[in-house]
Amino acid sequence: MKNKYLLLRRITQIGILALFMLSSCDFILKGNLSSSILFNSISLSDPFAYLQIFLASFSLNFGLFISAFLVFIIYALFLGRAFCAWVCPINLITNLAGVIRQNSNLKSSKITNFKQNTRYFILFSILLLSFIAQEPVFEKYSHIGIVTRGIIFMQSSAIFVAIIIFLLDLFVQKNLVCSHLCPLGAFYSLISKFSFLKINYDLNKCTKCMKCKTICPENQVLAIITKNSGDISNSECIKCGRCIEVCDDDALNFNLINFMKGKK
Ligand code: SF4
Ligand code: SF4
Structure with missing residues (x-):
């Protein structure tokens, strides 16, 4: 089948969100993308979120550390930056903008010219800010968190942020959000240097x-x-x-x- 990975990715992305939304399926998966429990027994945490929490509090929560380390190992050793294409709901929005861009020959505006390395600068700034502000800043205010929680709990904030992301990618700069600005994508790129899947x-x-x-x-x-x-x-x-x-x-x-x- 020609687009089998595209189809599989959509099933995975929407399936994960559906499991988070359906309380009747909470024996399979409950929580959100930052912190979840699989089969009522395996705790999974976003390692970038854990890093921010650690820098904000300077306390080692052993349970949280193990759940973040598990996810870290899965991506660092095996899946690489697959989170972005297979899990993150923002990918659905930016892909849609990308397809429209491609089929309408839209040019980037001259307002911005972000380099792809900007995301690494944002990543390290967020870690520094978490330390200074003593709170996990990206976790609190990130576009991924707002959209994911918004979908799970049916909040209108998700639609508002999704539209902004869509318009940025469509009219401002090609692949702006995921390939230039997002610190979580940058984090997964950094930890994936030696992952198996290529x-x-x-x-x-x-x-x-x-x-x-x-x-x-x-x-x-x-x-x-x-x-x-x-x-x-x-x-x-x-x-x-x-x-x-x-x-x-x-x-x-x-x-x-x-x-x-x-x-x-
Ligand atoms: S090289 Fe990687 S990011 Fe680019 S299209 Fe292939 S799988 Fe996707
Ligand atoms: S770059 Fe960020 S927003 Fe884009 S898919 Fe990856 S984690 Fe999600």
Whole structure:
């Protein structure tokens, strides 16, 4: 199926939100993206949220540490920055803006020209601010928290913030929120340097059509294309699989799929 990863991602993203919303399913998953409980027994916490809480309070809550460490290990060792493409609800909004942009040839406004590294500056500023203000600032005021809680508890604030994100990505700058500003995406990029899951590129199959680079929301990660075969090592890749889906030459695939098929 052509768009199987897109379909799977939408099922995962909406499914997670639905589980949070349905109290009748709280034996499967309850809480929100910052802190949740799986099968009434496994605590999961956002490691970036934990870091802010630690810097704000300078106290070590052992239970919280373990639940954040578990999530940290899952992404750092295996999934990489997959949170952005497979879990975060903001991705639904920014993808929609991206599709409209692409099909309407909208140009970025000249008002802003944020570099992709801006997100790392914001990330470290937030950690510093959490320490100074003695509160986890991103947790309290983040666009992800407002939209997620808004969807779960049916608050109108979610619609308001979602519209702002949509308009920013549509009219101000391409992929502005997720590829330039979001500190959580930057955090997952930083911890994913050595994660297993990667996109693999086969130079011998590539016909240099560049459809992958056109569709990729973080196309700087595809610098390897046309140069060498191998894994895309840039950890800013969100593992969305769009590059795989648009490639008619079978030159890209998840390394996990190649591994399971016994290819190198
Ligand atoms: S970059 Fe931030 S807002 Fe965008 S998908 Fe990732 S965590 Fe969500
Ligand atoms: S390289 Fe592929 S999987 Fe990674 S972000 Fe780009 S389109 Fe998505």
